[in-house]
Amino acid sequence: MNRDQSRDLYDRALDVLAGGVNSSVRATQPYPFFVQRGDGAHVIDADGTKYIDYVMGYGPLLLGHTLPDRVVAAIQSHVSDGPMYGAPTEVEVELAEFIVRHVPSVEMLRFVNSGTEATVSAMRLARGVTGRDKIVIMQGSYHGAQPSTLVEGGPESAAPSSPGIPESFAEHTIPIPFNDEETAERVFTEHGDEIAAVLTEPILGNHGIVHPVEGYHQTLRDLTEAHDALLIFDEVITGFRVGGFQGAQGVFDVDPDLTTFGKVIGGGFPVGAIGGKTEYIEQFTPAGEIFQSGTFSGHPVTMAAGLETLRYAAEEDVYDHVNALGRRLREGLSDIVADRAPEYTVAGRDSMFKVIFTRRGESQTDACSGGCRQDESCDRFESCPKNGADVDAAATDRWERLFWQEMLEEGVFLTANQFESQFVSAAHTEADVEETLETYKNVL
Numbered sequence: 035m036n037r038d039q040s041r042d043l044y045d046r047a048l049d050v051l052a053g054g055v056n057s058s059v060r061a062t063q064p065y066p067f068f069v070q071r072g073d074g075a076h077v078i079d080a081d082g083t084k085y086i087d088y089v090m091g092y093g094p095l096l097l098g099h100t101l102p103d104r105v106v107a108a109i110q111s112h113v114s115d116g117p118m119y120g121a122p123t124e125v126e127v128e129l130a131e132f133i134v135r136h137v138p139s140v141e142m143l144r145f146v147n148s149g150t151e152a153t154v155s156a157m158r159l160a161r162g163v164t165g166r167d168k169i170v171i172m173q174g175s176y177h178g179a180q181p182s183t184l185v186e187g188g189p190e191s192a193a194p195s196s197p198g199i200p201e202s203f204a205e206h207t208i209p210i211p212f213n214d215e216e217t218a219e220r221v222f223t224e225h226g227d228e229i230a231a232v233l234t235e236p237i238l239g240n241h242g243i244v245h246p247v248e249g250y251h252q253t254l255r256d257l258t259e260a261h262d263a264l265l266i267f268d269e270v271i272t273g274f275r276v277g278g279f280q281g282a283q284g285v286f287d288v289d290p291d292l293t294t295f296g297k298v299i300g301g302g303f304p305v306g307a308i309g310g311k312t313e314y315i316e317q318f319t320p321a322g323e324i325f326q327s328g329t330f331s332g333h334p335v336t337m338a339a340g341l342e343t344l345r346y347a348a349e350e351d352v353y354d355h356v357n358a359l360g361r362r363l364r365e366g367l368s369d370i371v372a373d374r375a376p377e378y379t380v381a382g383r384d385s386m387f388k389v390i391f392t393r394r395g396e397s398q399t400d401a402c403s404g405g406c407r408q409d410e411s412c413d414r415f416e417s418c419p420k421n422g423a424d425v426d427a428a429a430t431d432r433w434e435r436l437f438w439q440e441m442l443e444e445g446v447f448l449t450a451n452q453f454e455s456q457f458v459s460a461a462h463t464e465a466d467v468e469e470t471l472e473t474y475k476n477v478l
């Protein structure tokens with residue numbers, strides 16, 4: 035496959051951009067392909083090669099690359115009116131109303147510009163309202179490029195996972211394994227009156243896709259309630275992706291105090307939001323005392339893109355379409371994996387999917403052919419990854435260095451490592467899915 039243009043662009047980029055990219059996951063080996071443009075469910079690289087795209091901007095592009103006319107019109111009208119003002123606009127209120135109407139636990143919101151900013155502000159809010167410093171996070175969960183969650187190790191050995199983060203930041207973070215109720219209970223027994231919040235993705239979407247075991251989130255809800263700590267769901271990926279308009283919190287029937295959003299709600303533009311109970315959200319300045327601000331927050335172009343995307347999704351049954359294709363992909367992948375690599379695990383939900391290259395276990399049975407759901411009655415329950423460490427133990431190098439490259443050669447663009455979720459968009463068709471399954475069959 036000819037990638038001369040991409041190679042030349044990367045050569046130039048290496049001189050002026052750190053590592054040649056602006057987000058580390060994009061630096062694929064030996065060099066990334068540069069995108070010329072998107073087309074529906076496809077991207078076309080700088081050399082004119084077309085790929086079926088399941089990266090979808092790492093999650094935001096619910097509608098794919100070719101936005102419906104009405105979404106484009108809404109964006110363009112806000113661009114022509116002047117991009118932003120430093121004063122409020124109606125469209126911010128409309129998007130907030132839409133989200134409040136659909137996500138059960140969210141009564142109020144504050145918009146920001148990225149998922150990272152949302153988790154930073156949500157943690158400040160939780161610390162501010164409780165007067166406590168410690169935050170419990172899940173090992174392998176991702177909450178953006180921020181110092182309090184770029185922390186690794188266990189509850190007694192938390193340490194920064196990147197240079198540039200003071201040890202003293204990590205002292206306030208307690209990383210625990212996802213799906214491990216005992217450890218959660220233990221850290222609350224030991225530190226209950228110092229914990230401001232538990233911050234978790236409802237489904238680990240940045241680490242292989244790991245589903246919660248039955249009752250796990252309720253345990254976190256009960257523990258936080260009993261100790262007057264907040265429960266924060268990071269729905270930056272799952273919000274308006276899993277469970278349709280209600281989010282993953284609706285699927286698992288959990289009522290978090292705060293929810294962070296990003297990705298889909300910006301319709302492809304930079305966005306984040308902190309939502310939750312009025313008693314908490316109103317503590318942000320200027321209603322309350324906890325400082326929160328941003329030049330670009332509630333940007334009219336972003337708000338219009340997000341609002342029109344969600345309205346379109348509601349009127350055109352987009353979730354029915356993407357979820358059905360997601361299911362078809364997971365079922366098809368389960369069959370292929372049963373034949374080619376029975377130890378592998380198919381994971382995901384709704385329009386999210388991934389094959390985890392687990393090294394042990396039997397084939398997925400019919401019970402879990404729609405993607406591992408941590409179903410205890412499933413023969414394979416024990417071998418389905420339960421937490422970040424289980425995913426780390428998979429054949430991650432094979433995934434990244436052999437499998438991903440070969441899929442790309444065959445025209446399928448997947449997220450570039452074992453960990454990040456893949457996404458179906460409204461633009462994908464049954465034919466795309468069948469072609470993709472055929473490609474997996476050839477490459478696996």
Ligand SMILES: *Cc1c(COP(=O)(O)O)cnc(C)c1O
Nearest residue numbers: 148149150176177178268270271
């Ligand atoms: C992507 C992501 C973030 C970070 O969002 P950015 O917009 O990249 O800053 C935070 N949390 C989760 C769960 C994410 O998937």
